[in-house]
Amino acid sequence: MSDKISRRDFLKLAGVGAATTAVLTGCGPAARLVQREPYTKMPEYTYNGLSTYYATTCRECSAGCGLIARTYQGRAIKVEGNPNNPVNLGKTCARGQATLEGLYNPQRVRGPIKHSRGQSLYGSDNQNVESNMSWDDAIQVVADALSKNQPNEIAFLMGMAPDHLFDLITDLTKAINAPAPIRFGALGMFEARTTLMQAANDLLGQSGLPFFDIGNADLVFSFGANFLETWLSPVAQTRGYSSLRRRNPNQRGYFVQFEARMSQTGAKADEWIPITPGTEGLVALALGSLMVTASGASLPAAYSNVDVNSIANVSGVTLDTLKRLANMFAGSAHPLAISGGAALGQSNGLQTAEAVLTLNALVNNIGKDGGVFLSPLAPLADEYHRPASIREMDDFVAKLQSGSIKVLFVHGVNPLFELPKSIALRDAFKNVPQIVSFATFPDETAVQADYIFPDKHGLESWGYQKVAAGAGSSTLSGAQPVVSGVYTADGAVPQIFYDARATADVLLAAAQKAGGTLASALKFKDELEYIQSQLKGLLGNTDGFFSAAEINTFTAYFQQNGGWWKTSDDRVAPSASNALNKTFNATPAQFVGDGELYFVPFVEPVMAEAGANKPWLQEIPDPTTTVVWNSWVEINPDTAAQLGVDNDDVVLISSDAGSVEASVYKYPAIRPDTIAMPFGQGHTAYGQFAQGRGVNPFDLLSNATNEAGDLAFASMKVSIKKTGKKRQLSRLEGVIGVYENFGQQP
Amino acid sequence: MANDLNSPVKMNMSQDAQGKWGMVIDQDLCTGCQACVAACSMENNVPFVGEVDAGYGRNMQWIRIERFWSGSFPDIKMTSYQPVMCQQCHKAPCEPVCPVYASVHSESEDLNLQVYNRCIGTRYCANNCPYQARTFNWRDYQDARQRPELVTLQNHLNPDVTVRRRGVMEKCTFCIQRIRHTEDTAESENREIRDGEVVPACAQACPASAITFGRIDDPTTQVSQAAVTSRAGHLLEDLGTIPHVTYLAGGA
Amino acid sequence: MSAIAKALPRLRPEEMEDPKEHLMHDPMPRGDMNTMVLDSMHTATWKYWTVVTILAFIVVTCLGYAWYYLIMQGLGVSGDDRPVYWGVFLVNFVYWIGISHSGTLTSAILRVLKIESRRPFTRVAELMTAFAIVNAGLSVFMHMGRVWLAYWMIPYPNERTIWPDFHSPLMWDFMAITTYLICSSLYLFLPLIPDLAMVRDRSKGWVKTFYKILAIGFRGTEGEWKNLHLAMNIFAFAIIPVAFSVHTIVAWDFAMAIRPGWSSSVFGPYFVSGALLSGVAAVPIVLFLVRSTMKNMKYFLRPEHFDTVGKMLLIISMIWAYFYFNDYIVSWYGGDKWEKILNLFVQTGPQWWLWYLMLFCNIVVPWSILWRKKWRQTPWLMALVGILINVGMYTERYIIVPEMLTINRMPFTWHSYIPRVEIILTIGTFALFLLLYFAASRILPLIPAWEVQEGQEGHILRKIGKARIPTISEID
Amino acid sequence: MIKSFFNALNQPLGRVGVLIVFLALLSGAVWGIAQTQKTPQQPIDFPHNIHVGVLKIPCLYCHPGALRGPSPGLPTITKCWGCHQQLDITKTSPKLVPLVQAVQNNTPLQWVPVMWIPDFVHFVHRPHIAAGLNCETCHGDVSKMTVYQTPQVINMGWCLNCHRSKTEDNAQNNPTNDPAVAASLAEERIKLTDCSTCHY
Structure with a gap:
């Protein structure tokens, strides 16, 4: 495949699309409306009625799972995992499956739009606002923004995925000496990537994302880590979990979860230990201390300040339990401790991460199978560029607020939704004269932008993605368009319905228009040429899944196989020599506010931050509560009885930062002093399926951070008030059958 | 109360190679992540029904992942996630009650078929299904004339699966379109179907590989071997429906 | 009859009832009686037209439009869900089949047993059968997801070369109901013939043509009467097993399913007794309405007829209670976990009061009122009892269908059921029932005049001493 | 009144x-x-009789999918233009104006399917061709048609009759004592009359 041919040419199709979808109806005579023959020029290899499969990469989160998309007469029908991609080995999560509903979403941005801030991008009838400028004008706008502003007045805010666009924009900013693009995502914040990397750096002396080898362990202690849900690379970790349970047919791996609210991951644990929020690190220290004491060795520096009795008191885990668990951990052949989730989102999150790493070091599993590694660095990557922490985002927002930024480009992230309200980004936007959004969907940030130049959906785009976590081998996932776009066939000539353009193409064209250093630094005809220029670095590598000496051949293989990855085990085994020498103060967590209840926000595992506009994800029940289409607040039934509230009663939850109203879900597996709320709903834009549905728990959060600068999202104390209103939650489970007394209040 | 009522029963009922296709679900591995539900819906053109209908017990998903609670705080446990779909009974209670042969047994594949175009919507089959595995098209969920948002969303409908309209019963088919497709491919290449060649959408997606699918009349297949382990059991086996979905008990 | 004569002297005068209270002993010339019947048919006041207009309006909106809406939107506008796939439509179906049941069955049993007080009200009961079965059929059609394909249940050679499945209880049901509809229509029609002929002879113009067609040329010759009686005898005997089988098969729709609560071997007779209870209870309501709204009816429909129905009701209520507790105790003693939960759900679940309402209406009410003759002979009280028993029987069906469907063997799916458009359609069916009655009351003679006359001819009061002794000659 | x-x-x-x-x-x-029941109006009155009857172009040249998969396919303008751009008649014939226009504007020719099967029937051409059926068995002799018309009413009875008679013929033509062969013939018969063969 030469670089002159892009698949867009022969994927050009006609007659398909909006009005006359080929399969309209089922069993009625309406099937006469069927129209066939979408192609004007049918590719030689395509037969009617037979599918064509393309390998690409899932863009729903930043894990970089490989996909195989099945297409049929120019339409994408189904995505499945790419069995060769080391991240997911042919598997997908629910979000990946629903990516088609993003591609064919009824609310996407129709084309380049100049619009006044705050104006909705779709009308009350849910019709998308029409494009009101041409792409040439759009490119001119970008070119002007890049050339007429001072370099330090230009800012790029990007999503979490370390993809080709990030490389391109990094090159672009380097060429004009602008500040490097900032990357951010709510998931990265919930995962506390900064904290994890800082802990690795502090204890192991090497920077990188930790890689927990669940699959080869025998015993897993997870301190709040929701590794089966959205944490780092859920599909890969689920595979690890599967292997933990079934690797050894004679001995099933054991799994203990410490957390205040039973998560989906906690539900799969053999033991779920409801500890006081913020004491996870302390428990890890106590376990370590008890293990050392039991073995009769002298306490290393790490455990010098640990008072086991007081930890047992404050955490709510009895000393007996702690001793039993410590024994279990010490006696296991391959024990593994993981920290994550709400445990790190505390004021003492870094201490927790480090205490857990110390526990691993104590059983000497750093760099060993079934232990802790650092994730392999992706091909082409010089280092892992982590997304910004909240502290850095705070600084960035302050910079916007100060008015020193004249133009802000936003791509791949929806910061107005994904940042706590207490970080006043919305206000800061007022001091930015020009905001350009490259959003595919009409999200909250796009609504506040001056220009929306929609990027193509992941399934329409070229690209690659450097895999940061999950794969044991160094992996570069490759993406290619599987369809040329969404078309309508209202007239004889099919019209593109969503006139999106790859942001990389827009930036490259703008760079040429802007001229000067920019034009000479980014002399690429289009996105594909840029990608090829990057892939040249891999030519001749023989330790990969395939190799090629010539770039066009390599690109063809790259697209055909959905990326390039090494066949070796590239996990980094760091040195653990100093891991036990850091002393801890064993400080309990600090909480914000004087409410009586701990507040634990968690990511709704199916929906996550950007799934709300996909009706199928809305309708897929939450794995623990089975609630669909809305958000809820989880309260222990005893607490609910004390408050005099029942299922579906609307309560007002208020913290120091704000208040929200949500329906009560009496959740039996949560501490009575804790309430929990899912993150994922509460959109004020983002299409008809998302808008006006549920609430965003971020409205309750302050900008308090942990020691590493990640948001201390679980550090709020809140109070609850009954409102007297009732709003029925839709759930899959039958309340009559699942709960006692036929679900009636006793 | 109702917690332990439908855990798989072990009755040591001999398999006797009754049937052709079978599925084994390892509840120990199922993490309840709902990927199978999404994959199934995407593959089989299952519509979404909206918040109100979904809350009223009208979800159309062909798989539902059940879970119960046992004990009370702090010693509370969630019972193992249990994906329930049509169990493709060898002796299915849904079949004889249909007055028009819409719910009918496939003699060649030993599956329960639902012939959508034959269904007149008496819903007797759904009443008589002990597993409550059937879903009914209460409305024209797939009609873009009534739901304008579908105009674009319809593009990903699978042409191999009939799109159902209102008044029709439907259920899991073991992805029979994939069985047929694979059979056709094997036939055109003049060979038998290989073990693991037919993969339903749910098994294909499952990140934990908790779902195995294949021929149960051949003792060498993965699914046959998994089905004879000591953890294996069937849902409501005492009814004698001879279901073709085997559950491997969780937590052991 | 001599037994009565012996018993009479023991009664004190105030206790003696006037034999003239009995219609059979209060004869009237044939011509006058025919005029009375015709008069009641031809009297249509403004009240009548107002009620008919209102009923017609309700039928058009609540039945016609609501059903159209239901068909166009799909069953989503009803309250059915998973697991309650069958809702009020099926309740209505069983209820109307039950009502329909009793009309013909009561009339047939009374005819076979030669109970003389049956004579004036058999027609009213038989009409009930015809009209209720129309509603029962409509309810089933409303219930179907794709009613426009209902003809696929009819076995006929077709281009698909596929037949309906005779294994299905629904097919048996379809067959049984069709048979019952045909038989009961004929059974209604046979005794109508002489009355239609009577109306024909007394009307003019196109009306006469109309009745001429209906009366199929009946002229009242000896041979015709003989054949009529023969045919009626055959039908009266033949329709009893048909009626029993129909409701047993309706019960099998439920009993053949593998569901807790339904799968019961006693369901057949239990349903038959329930059908009789609700149906016979509907008779005094109709009698009361006819008697109090139509002209001349106080002559034909007397307290003694309410008394007869009351006695039957009491016995049937006891039979029903026997079957109910039989079923209940077997399921309770059996100790099956699902049956246990089901019973617990019915009695303590969110709709526990339905169970108690059912027991109150079906057992407490009839057992405490119907034992007393005086109360049995009070028409309004009998109508009230009839209404209450019908409420109770409707509740019983509601418990059997949506309540019991809530509980199945998959507790995760237990969702409760709230009827929606069904309520409107139910109102529509009741209105249709009444409307048909109202229409029939002006088209057909509601009183079988010839049967009353025949009875009166056979009954004679003889004077023995001071007492007047009713005697009866052998008829047939 | x-x-x-x-x-x-x-x-x-x-x-x-x-x-x-x-x-x-x-x-x-x-x-x-x-x-x-009318044959629908096509964008071009395509003369099958000339292409098949006179020029002897095989059916599978324009409808190649029949050999490989479910749908035989209707040719796109590329296929028409491949030959027609070399023919003089293309420029002169008024009947071919739609084709020329479609090629110039790069719009599709929207052929209307005639042999129409409802979408709850999953018909696959490949096994039928593999079983040795000729196109004209079902589609009629197109060399005598101009615009295509279906030769028969297509309904389930028509399909089933053929499936039944073919399997019966197969059983009669292969009288065998080998139980394996007999079983496979019986299996074929069951398969071909199974609802799941076409409906899912």
């Missing part, structure tokens, strides 16, 4: 009126049914 109406109907003119109304309704119904 009703009476006078009936009386009016009894007059000779009234009877004629009734007859006219009846005939009008009947012919309307016939016309309506005929409409549904």
